[in-house]
Amino acid sequence: MTHHNSPDFSDDAPVATSKRAKGNRELLATSVTINRPVSEVFDAFRDFAQFPSFMENVERIDILDPKRSRWVVKGPGGAEVSWLARITEEIENESLTWQSEEGADVANSGRVTFRDAGARGTVVTAMIAYAPPGGVVGKLIAKLFQREPSVQTRRDLARFRQRLETGEIATAARNRAIFAAEVESN
Amino acid sequence: MRALTWHGKHDVRVETVDDPDIVNPRDAIIKVSSTAICGSDLHLYDHYIPTMKAGDILGHEFMGEVVDAGPGSNLKIGQRVVVPFTISCGSCYHCGKKQFSACDNGLPADNQDIARELYGQPMAGLFGYSHMTGGYSGGQAEYVRVPFSDVGPIVVPDGIDDDKLLFLSDILPTGWMAAENCDIEPGDIVAVWGCGPVGLFAIQSAFLLGAERVIALDHFPARGKRNI
Numbered sequence: 305m306t307h308h309n310s311p312d313f314s315d316d317a318p319v320a321t322s323k324r325a326k327g328n329r330e331l332l333a334t335s336v337t338i339n340r341p342v343s344e345v346f347d348a349f350r351d352f353a354q355f356p357s358f359m360e361n362v363e364r365i366d367i368l369d370p371k372r373s374r375w376v377v378k379g380p381g382g383a384e385v386s387w388l389a390r391i392t393e394e395i396e397n398e399s400l401t402w403q404s405e406e407g408a409d410v411a412n413s414g415r416v417t418f419r420d421a422g423a424r425g426t427v428v429t430a431m432i433a434y435a436p437p438g439g440v441v442g443k444l445i446a447k448l449f450q451r452e453p454s455v456q457t458r459r460d461l462a463r464f465r466q467r468l469e470t471g472e473i474a475t476a477a478r479n480r481a482i483f484a485a486e487v488e489s490n
Numbered sequence: 491m492r493a494l495t496w497h498g499k500h501d502v503r504v505e506t507v508d509d510p511d512i513v514n515p516r517d518a519i520i521k522v523s524s525t526a527i528c529g530s531d532l533h534l535y536d537h538y539i540p541t542m543k544a545g546d547i548l549g550h551e552f553m554g555e556v557v558d559a560g561p562g563s564n565l566k567i568g569q570r571v572v573v574p575f576t577i578s579c580g581s582c583y584h585c586g587k588k589q590f591s592a593c594d595n596g597l598p599a600d601n602q603d604i605a606r607e608l609y610g611q612p613m614a615g616l617f618g619y620s621h622m623t624g625g626y627s628g629g630q631a632e633y634v635r636v637p638f639s640d641v642g643p644i645v646v647p648d649g650i651d652d653d654k655l656l657f658l659s660d661i662l663p664t665g666w667m668a669a670e671n672c673d674i675e676p677g678d679i680v681a682v683w684g685c686g687p688v689g690l691f692a693i694q695s696a697f698l699l700g701a702e703r704v705i706a707l708d709h710f711p712a713r714g715k716r717n718i
Binding site (some may be wrong): 337339342400425427455459460462463465466469470471473475476477479480481482483485 | 508509510511512513514515516521547557578579580581582583586594595596597598599602603612615624625626627630635637638657
């Protein structure tokens, strides 16, 4: 929640735990703890082609080479946006850092870290910096469509955890026809 | 199938709706033989619970027969089961500690936000109890889709009446847990406030846990005459 008028309610917590982002900072971070060993979680995440199975608005990811991939994402109002992402640093079982290449519809960069939490499994933290399409107006439109990136990222990570921990992604759809209609409307 | 659907405050209707089927590998489909109305259903009927949508199927206390099971379920077609009202994955940290109501994965990801704000973290899903608990179709219906069906349902033998088993779904364990939380020791005298259905099960549970005497209190004189 942002507070545009004084007094200043912004906090100085790390971005993964901050309740009140400062102004229009286009930086988000979210964490999830997954009840699986760090190597299994890292390997599952590194399989970028599988992202559409838990990232609701990712249409597809084309793997170009081990470090480069093209992301095709559903934007606000059904618009399709895409970019080329390059892995700039990869430390096995610890972190992945990426940067979008020149010409991206939504310029973005970020880092995902994987921390061994012993009996609790693995803490996955995603930090993403991005330039929303159309600046502030685009971000407001995105919120209307539930595509606000911090909400989207939190839900995507929850689905990633469900896939790893349960082998499936929870849905309340009563039958396959309703499920297909929900997927279609997303 | 026919099902009890919610349409607003004091407006529930038995309607014809689409049948459920297997969506995820661990699902099972139950043909309901008995279902109960919980006191908590009154909160939906009186519209005290937010995030209800017109057409939602109510009911979280039910039992019946397995008529279909996905490849990830351990249930077999024809088995008789009582279904607990919580939807829990069985494989997250909390389920591993038998804290099934705190399950990390029972709620669809899109339905976790309200629980996270209210309780600090998501909780298990519930059948037929608003969208903040998952938006799952409930058991006051002819058929129910039961997710994670290898975790919750209790297989029960034939030859015992539904009425003696149905309350395993919610209300008996609720009364039992109230008594269990009292750390009752043999010879204790226990007081139970409220003699509605949960109270009656708390009274019986207190005796089973070793109470020598149970004093039951209630505002409704008729309840005091009940023989238990």
